[in-house]
Amino acid sequence: MIITKPKPFDEVLSFLDKGPVFIAGCSECATLCHTGGEEEVLTMVKTLEKKNIPVSGWVVLDPACHLQNDRRLLKKHKDALQKAKKVLVLACGNGVQTLAELLTAVDVVPGTDTLFLGETKRVTEFEKRCIMCGKCIIGILGGFCPLARCPKSMLNGPCGGAQAGKCEVDPNLDCIWDLMYKRLKERGQLQLLETIQKPLDWSTCIEMRRTL
Amino acid sequence: MSYRSNFERVLSEGKFAVTAEIGPPKGSDPNTIRHKAEHLRGYADAFNITDNQTAVVRMASIAGCSLLLTMKIEPIMQITCRDRNRIALQSDILGAAAIGIRNILCLTGDHQSFGNHPTAKGVYDIDSIQLIQIVKNMRDKGIFQSGDELLAGKPAVVIGAAANPFAEPYELRVDRLEKKIRAGADFIQTQSVYNLDRFNAWMDDVRSRGLDKKVHIIPGVTPLKSLKMTERMKYHVPGVDVPDTIEKRMKTAKDPKQEGYKIALELMREVQTIKGVHGIHITALFWETIIPDLVKEAGLYPRP
Numbered sequence: 001m002i003i004t005k006p007k008p009f010d011e012v013l014s015f016l017d018k019g020p021v022f023i024a025g026c027s028e029c030a031t032l033c034h035t036g037g038e039e040e041v042l043t044m045v046k047t048l049e050k051k052n053i054p055v056s057g058w059v060v061l062d063p064a065c066h067l068q069n070d071r072r073l074l075k076k077h078k079d080a081l082q083k084a085k086k087v088l089v090l091a092c093g094n095g096v097q098t099l100a101e102l103l104t105a106v107d108v109v110p111g112t113d114t115l116f117l118g119e120t121k122r123v124t125e126f127e128k129r130c131i132m133c134g135k136c137i138i139g140i141l142g143g144f145c146p147l148a149r150c151p152k153s154m155l156n157g158p159c160g161g162a163q164a165g166k167c168e169v170d171p172n173l174d175c176i177w178d179l180m181y182k183r184l185k186e187r188g189q190l191q192l193l194e195t196i197q198k199p200l201d202w203s204t205c206i207e208m209r210r211t212l
Numbered sequence: 213m214s215y216r217s218n219f220e221r222v223l224s225e226g227k228f229a230v231t232a233e234i235g236p237p238k239g240s241d242p243n244t245i246r247h248k249a250e251h252l253r254g255y256a257d258a259f260n261i262t263d264n265q266t267a268v269v270r271m272a273s274i275a276g277c278s279l280l281l282t283m284k285i286e287p288i289m290q291i292t293c294r295d296r297n298r299i300a301l302q303s304d305i306l307g308a309a310a311i312g313i314r315n316i317l318c319l320t321g322d323h324q325s326f327g328n329h330p331t332a333k334g335v336y337d338i339d340s341i342q343l344i345q346i347v348k349n350m351r352d353k354g355i356f357q358s359g360d361e362l363l364a365g366k367p368a369v370v371i372g373a374a375a376n377p378f379a380e381p382y383e384l385r386v387d388r389l390e391k392k393i394r395a396g397a398d399f400i401q402t403q404s405v406y407n408l409d410r411f412n413a414w415m416d417d418v419r420s421r422g423l424d425k426k427v428h429i430i431p432g433v434t435p436l437k438s439l440k441m442t443e444r445m446k447y448h449v450p451g452v453d454v455p456d457t458i459e460k461r462m463k464t465a466k467d468p469k470q471e472g473y474k475i476a477l478e479l480m481r482e483v484q485t486i487k488g489v490h491g492i493h494i495t496a497l498f499w500e501t502i503i504p505d506l507v508k509e510a511g512l513y514p515r516p
Contacts, residue, residue, distance in 0.1 A: 202333035203325060 001119075002029040002092040003126040004036070004112040009047070015086065015109035019053040022077070022084035022106075024099060026064035026091035032120065035112045036064075036090030044090065044111065056083035064095025070102055081106070117148075127173075134204025140192060142184045147200075149176035155197040217314035218286050219258035220370045222491075223399060223428045227516045228484060229491030231288060231401065231430060232256040232503050234280075236271035245271070245279050248500050255507045257515055258286040258315055260401070260493070264295065267327025274304060277313045288372060289313045292321025297337035298346065298357050305347055309367030317372035317401060318343040340373060341395045347371050348396030373397035375429075377414035378407060378453035386417045393427045400427050401493045404434035406445075406475075407453040408482055415486055424488030431483045432493045435502055436462055436472035473502060480510040 023041050030036025038060050045055045057080025061070050074081065081087070086107050089096040093114040100108040116128040131148045137155075138145050147153045151169040158177030161168030165178040184190050215221040222229045232252060237244035245261075252259065261276035277287035289308050291301065308316060320340040324332040338346070338357075346357045348371060354362045373392040377385055389400065405411045411431065418424050436442045442462040446454035458475060465471035483489050492512070496502050507513045 199331070200333070201331040203331050206325065206334070 001032060001117070001126075002094070003115045003118045003128075004030055004033050004092050005115060006035050006040075006090075007111055007113055012088065012109075012111050013051070013053075015107070016048070016053055016088065017086065019048070019086060020056040020084050021048060021053055021086045021088050022056050022081050023048075023058040023111075024064060024087060024089045024091065024095070025058070025060040026062075026095050027060050028063040030064070030091045030095070030112065031060070033126070034124070036060075036095075040090055044088070056080040061091070061095070064089065064091035065098050067098055067101065070098055074102065132205070133200065133202070134207060135201060137197075137200075140195070142180045142187070142189065142192065144176050144180045144183070146176050146180070149173075155200070157193065216368050216370050217258065219288065219315050220398070222257045222516055225516070228512065229428070229430060230256045230507055230512050230515060231258050231260060231491065231493045232500070233260040233262060233493070233495040234276065234500065235262050235265060235497075236273065236276040238268070238270050240271065242279050245276050246283065249280050249283055249285050251501060252503055253283075253285055254515060255504045255513060256494070257491075258288045260288045260290055260317060260495075263290040263292045263319070263321070264327070265290075265322065267294065267322045267324045267329070267332075269328060274308055274311075274313070277308065278311050281312050286315070287313060288315035288317050290317045290319060291343070292319045293336055293338055293340060293343055294321030294324060294334050297335050301338070301343060302346065302350065302356055305350060305367050305369070306362075306365075309365070309369055314368065315370045315372060316347060317374065318347060318397075319374055341391055344371055344373055344392060344395040344397050352396075370398045371396050372399045372401060374402065375400045376403040376451050377405075377411050378403055379451050382410075382414070385414060386421065386423070389418065389427075390421065390423060393423060397427055399490075400429050402429070402431045403451055404432040404445075404495060405479055405483060406458050407455050408479070410453060411483070412486065415488055419488045424490075428490040429488060430491040430493045431489060432495055433476055433479050433483070433506075434495045434497060435476035435499060435506065437469055437497075437499045438472070439463055439468050441497070442468075442472070473506070476506060477509055480506060480512075484510070484512075 023044055025036040025041040034040060041058050041060060045058055048055050057077050059073060059077055061073055084106055086109055087099060087103055088109055088111045089099050090111045096108060096110045117130040117132060118126045118128045121127055128148050130145060133147055146155060152159055158175055162175035162178060165175055167173040167175050184192055215224060234248050259280060261273045263273040264270055273289050277289045280287040291304060318340050324330060324334045349355050350362060351366050351369060354366045375389045379385060439462050442454060442459055445452045446459055461471055462468050480492055483492060494503055494506060
């Protein structure tokens with residue numbers, strides 16, 4: 001899931017001027033992150049109105065990153081969108097840009113910061129799992145990705161900094177190599193770690209456009 | 213008046229500067245650079261040593277510059293943001309200044325996908341404009357990007373930047389130049405000029421904003437060595453604008469190499485007459501030996 005967090009409200013206000021504002025949320029990741037579901041959208045409507053910033057309408061897109069769905073869902077809000085000077089998007093950076101692509105006559109602004117592709121550990125706890133490098137290597141590393149989960153992206157074993165299985169960069173973070181070692185040992189597959197992993201092909205990571 | 217470098221002296225005294233590019237070798241042999249530099253000694257005020265140009269691995273620019281310094285030849289160290297983050301870049305700036313490098317050209321860098329290691333991860337932690345600002349702050353305020361203080365010597369370097377008058381959208385090109393000046397550029401070396409009309413239009417805009425008074429503008433000239441090179445520059449090198457007329461001349465010429473030389477000389481003579489132009493930067497790709505003749509025939513020898 002794409003993990004987002006709400007932007008500081010002052011920053012959001014700095015984008016909005018005097019409005020009127022149309023608010024767009026997202027039914028998927030941002031709903032699950034509690035940053036852009038119906039609840040958060042309605043809270044934002046109230047908060048803005050309290051600040052005397054008129055809200056011309058709102059919608060929860062399904063999902064915001066889907067160009068065709070957005071086009072269809074926004075049709076119903078044509079009048080509200082015409083009244084709006086700003087469209088505040090409570091979705092990931094992709095959602096913001098999909099709307100900016102569709103709505104060319106208004107300022108489309110983000111209400112969230114997009115953090116990473118990660119796992120929901122608990123309702124409000126998320127952890128990075130994937131850097132979308134374009135060529136998955138997890139299969140040879142016991143189901144763990146050190147590119148996403150090791151701050152040094154080390155591919156040939158742990159650095160010397162971890163203590164009691166915790167990362168030197170962030171003591172709240174498990175050392176991914178510690179987890180990997182334990183898992184592979186348990187499964188009798190430690191020989192997997194003997195291979196010298198070669199420098200990666202990052203060209204897949206810089207691919208900007210792909211059609212399937 | 214004391215100057216940071218000979219190159220800066222030439223520019224500051226209002227003399228027409230000449231710089232030339234020396235590409236380091238794909239190997240560790242120092243003599244390749246020494247030979248090129250010896251051959252070109254005296255024909256330019258300073259020599260750009262490229263930083264893995266077109267993302268092809270070559271000897272480090274800082275090492276090439278060091279070799280020139282031991283020969284008492286002045287280098288301009290090129291430094292790109294492609295391969296180093298802000299920590300390495302600032303460290304290299306300090307190191308460069310320590311060994312006597314006094315001119316630094318700050319670039320974003322050609323994308324790694326064009327070079328001989330297309331699977332490499334590009335760094336691009338900062339861009340060229342940010343790098344210019346960082347070097348300026350290190351030099352003038354004695355602070356690193358983080359705000360941390362330099363404790364033992366500020367790098368007294370002349371800061372250079374690149375500009376491409378031929379890239380679209382044209383209206384943005386001078387805005388971007390102005391940004392580089394605001395960030396702290398002392399001199400500008402441009403993309404190779406072939407399309408004089410376009411270059412003149414850019415210079416008109418530069419002069420109308422008074423930017424030629426704020427920075428030294430040094431257009432690039434790259435002699436075309438063959439028809440093949442002409443076509444490569446015209447159709448395959450992004451950001452280079454070779455007009456059809458020049459392609460045609462190279463196509464119909466009996467001796468394309470001679471014609472390429474003639475075109476380069478014409479361009480050099482022409483840009484010298486443009487108001488606000490402060491020098492010429494010769495990038496003779498795989499043809500560095502031609503530089504002395506060009507400089508002499510263009511009336512730019514001996515150097516001041």
